Amino acid sequence: MSNVIEMIEGLGRTVLNGLARLGLAGRFFLAIMMVIGVPVRRFSLLVRELYFSGVRSLLIIVVSGMFVGMVLAIQGYEVLQRFGSSETLGVLVALSLVRELGPVVTALLFAGRAGSAVTAEIGLMQATDQIAAMDMMAVNPIARIISPRFLASVVSMPLLACLFSTAGVFGAYLVGVKLIGIDDGSFWSQMQAGVDFRLDIINGLIKSLVFGVAVGLIAVFEGYYAPPTAEGVSSATTRTVVTSSLAVLMLDFVLTVWMFRGLNG
Amino acid sequence: MPEVKTAPPHPASLIEIKDVHFAYDERPILRGLSLSVRKGEVLAVMGGSGSGKTTLLGLIGGRILPNRGDILVDGQNVPKLDRSALYALRTRFGMLFQFGALFTDLSVYDNVAFPYREQTNLPESVIRDLVLLKLQAVGLRGAAGLMPSQLSGGMARRVALARAVALDPMLMLYDEPFTGLDPISTGIVARLIRRLNDAFGLTSLVVTHDLDASLKIADRVIVLAEGKVYRDLTPSDVRTTSDAFVRQFADGLPDGPVPFHYPAPPLLDQLLGKAGTASVEGGTP
Ligand SMILES: Nc1ncnc2c1ncn2[C@@H]1O[C@H](COP(=O)(O)OP(=O)(O)OP(=O)(O)O)[C@@H](O)[C@H]1O
Ligand SMILES: [Mg+2]
Numbered sequence: 205m206s207n208v209i210e211m212i213e214g215l216g217r218t219v220l221n222g223l224a225r226l227g228l229a230g231r232f233f234l235a236i237m238m239v240i241g242v243p244v245r246r247f248s249l250l251v252r253e254l255y256f257s258g259v260r261s262l263l264i265i266v267v268s269g270m271f272v273g274m275v276l277a278i279q280g281y282e283v284l285q286r287f288g289s290s291e292t293l294g295v296l297v298a299l300s301l302v303r304e305l306g307p308v309v310t311a312l313l314f315a316g317r318a319g320s321a322v323t324a325e326i327g328l329m330q331a332t333d334q335i336a337a338m339d340m341m342a343v344n345p346i347a348r349i350i351s352p353r354f355l356a357s358v359v360s361m362p363l364l365a366c367l368f369s370t371a372g373v374f375g376a377y378l379v380g381v382k383l384i385g386i387d388d389g390s391f392w393s394q395m396q397a398g399v400d401f402r403l404d405i406i407n408g409l410i411k412s413l414v415f416g417v418a419v420g421l422i423a424v425f426e427g428y429y430a431p432p433t434a435e436g437v438s439s440a441t442t443r444t445v446v447t448s449s450l451a452v453l454m455l456d457f458v459l460t461v462w463m464f465r466g467l468n469g
Numbered sequence: 470m471p472e473v474k475t476a477p478p479h480p481a482s483l484i485e486i487k488d489v490h491f492a493y494d495e496r497p498i499l500r501g502l503s504l505s506v507r508k509g510e511v512l513a514v515m516g517g518s519g520s521g522k523t524t525l526l527g528l529i530g531g532r533i534l535p536n537r538g539d540i541l542v543d544g545q546n547v548p549k550l551d552r553s554a555l556y557a558l559r560t561r562f563g564m565l566f567q568f569g570a571l572f573t574d575l576s577v578y579d580n581v582a583f584p585y586r587e588q589t590n591l592p593e594s595v596i597r598d599l600v601l602l603k604l605q606a607v608g609l610r611g612a613a614g615l616m617p618s619q620l621s622g623g624m625a626r627r628v629a630l631a632r633a634v635a636l637d638p639m640l641m642l643y644d645e646p647f648t649g650l651d652p653i654s655t656g657i658v659a660r661l662i663r664r665l666n667d668a669f670g671l672t673s674l675v676v677t678h679d680l681d682a683s684l685k686i687a688d689r690v691i692v693l694a695e696g697k698v699y700r701d702l703t704p705s706d707v708r709t710t711s712d713a714f715v716r717q718f719a720d721g722l723p724d725g726p727v728p729f730h731y732p733a734p735p736l737l738d739q740l741l742g743k744a745g746t747a748s749v750e751g752g753t754p
Contacts, residue, residue: 333570337629340530340564342556343587 229425236354236424239347249352250359257318257353258360262367264317265310269301269368272309273375276300280376281384291390295398297376298369302399302408306369307361308456311415314361315448319423322353323444326427327437335428350424357420358413365412407463414455419448483508483640483672484529489538490696491524498524499535500696511666511673513683515718516693522676525693526642529674530562531555543639560588563633563671564642568649569625571617577604577628578613584635603631607661623654627661634665641671647679655679659686680719684708692718 243250276297284290326349329335335345373395380386399405423444430440484506491499498521506512516522527533528540531547540547545558571580581603585596604610607627617625626646633641643662647655663686666673677683683690684704692700692715700715707719733739 329573332568332573333566334572336532337564337566337570338572339532340559340562341584341587342559343583344556348587 232425235346236351239351242347243352243355253352253356257356261317265364265368266371269371270375273372274379277376277379292394293380294391294395298395298399301369301372302404306365307411310365310368311452315419319419319444320441322423323427324441327430327440331432354420354424358416361416362409362412415452418451422448485541487539489535491535502697510688513687513690514676520693561639563638565633567645569629573617577615581632607631623650641673643675647682
């Protein structure tokens with residue numbers, strides 16, 4: 205009996221802690237938004253972070269996109285040819301990439317590659333009093349350190365997702381057309397006809413924008429509030445990857461339901 | 470504009486702390502601390518670990534807020550200031566953190582240039598001269614091109630000192646400037662603290678465990694205990710006093726008026742399980 209009560213208490217505590225943390229993150233988000241103009245005006249601050257988060261994620265994004273596209277082509281072809289419609293491979297691949305895999309896989313990779321690095325960097329700055337020192341020098345660390353990193357994530361994510369999808373389509377082209385031998389013309393023309401600019405491409409971009417906000421916020425938040433110890437920073441880094449991934453997958457579901465509502469019914 | 474209830478500060482004092490109470494969660498750290506710091510003096514703040522010395526610096530800098538009490542710095546009540554007023558005041562503070570807190574992604578030169586670039590509109594050519602002068606003052610002009618990771622602890626402390634005095638502050642706050650330094654570096658940093666204070670007409674608060682160093686440079690030594698200023702002495706008093714508490718400090722005795730143990734239930738009770746184990750196991754989820 206007491207075990208059950210303890211369990212319920214534990215559950216309650218976890219939920220309350222989670223809510224408190226969510227509230228803290230919300231306040232932190234508002235604080236960032238108040239000073240989001242700073243990295244826009246002082247563009248060099250943003251450029252540095254775009255380089256560290258965005259540019260240095262390019263390779264992993266492009267390579268992963270290629271492989272995902274190649275696999276999609278093989279799997280897609282295998283299914284499509286059963287129904288004798290293998291020339292629609294282009295549409296299948298492009299829609300899968302633009303609508304789902306581009307934004308989602310990019311966000312997951314970005315969280316692991318750039319988000320974790322941002323968390324570790326900010327956490328270490330916190331642990332070594334660099335953030336406190338800046339604050340004591342009357343320079344707002346949220347404006348100077350946090351907001352450029354957050355904004356860089358929001359800006360890079362859609363661009364990286366586009367690249368991912370492009371690389372994926374190219375990978376599918378290599379496998380589908382060059383290797384398997386689907387007709388070149390129908391691969392591209394089916395794709396062109398089947399992909400809608402507003403419904404597919406804009407929605408995909410909106411998704412990655414939202415993921416950019418989520419991953420960026422989680423990364424800077426975890427770093428900023430990491431306990432100032434080696435253990436604290438390392439577990440914050442882990443939490444960034446885990447929480448970002450969960451947030452991306454859950455948001456993806458919500459956004460998909462919202463974007464494609466009414467299309468099937 | 471909230472009514473200021475306290476009397477105007479003594480004209481010769483830069484900091485007036487009145488009856489400040491502060492607690493982390495439920496644990497009181499400062500309990501009615503009052504202190505005034507005179508313009509131009511070097512005040513050494515001593516006290517055991519956990520006596521609230523760093524907390525005191527945080528309160529003066531407005532990084533943490535007291536539960537009650539006033540902290541007047543140059544006539545302004547720090548806990549009541551809004552963000553922009555607080556930042557305006559802080560531009561006139563210099564703070565040296567325990568390990569320097571240099572920005573690890575910037576070179577020594579850029580670290581010292583940071584306050585100028587952020588707080589002034591000076592052209593780079595002027596900033597360059599100012600940075601070199603400040604680095605010269607701490608003897609590290611030759612290290613301008615190094616990164617913080619290439620510096621020894623003592624050098625990092627001196628660079629941080631150059632950065633802290635960049636904007637010619639009125640008040641310098643030092644948190645344990647000597648920890649982890651060899652005797653020579655300690656001497657260098659100590660002399661720098663005194664020299665900067667006198668040359669630039671600053672007022673300095675030096676939190677330290679190093680009695681020798683602080684006796685050499687301080688005009689006054691206060692000892693924090695039980696959340697208050699426990700003793701207020703001149704350096705010569707410290708050497709001669711027979712006060713048990715100060716002697717424990719001066720002579721480095723492990724136990725005395727400052728207890729060796731963190732507060733705990735009696736050992737026997739705890740071993741026999743009477744006091745409960747919560748304080749040992751912490752909050753198991
Ligand atoms: N963020 C915090 N949360 C909870 N308790 C804290 C926090 N920071 C400090 N404390 C506690 O407050 C007390 C005073 O801390 P403070 O850092 O002011 O001590 P100190 O005199 O500077 O000690 P030391 O000489 O070891 O640096 C300590 O007992 C410490 O455990
Ligand atoms: Mg301390």
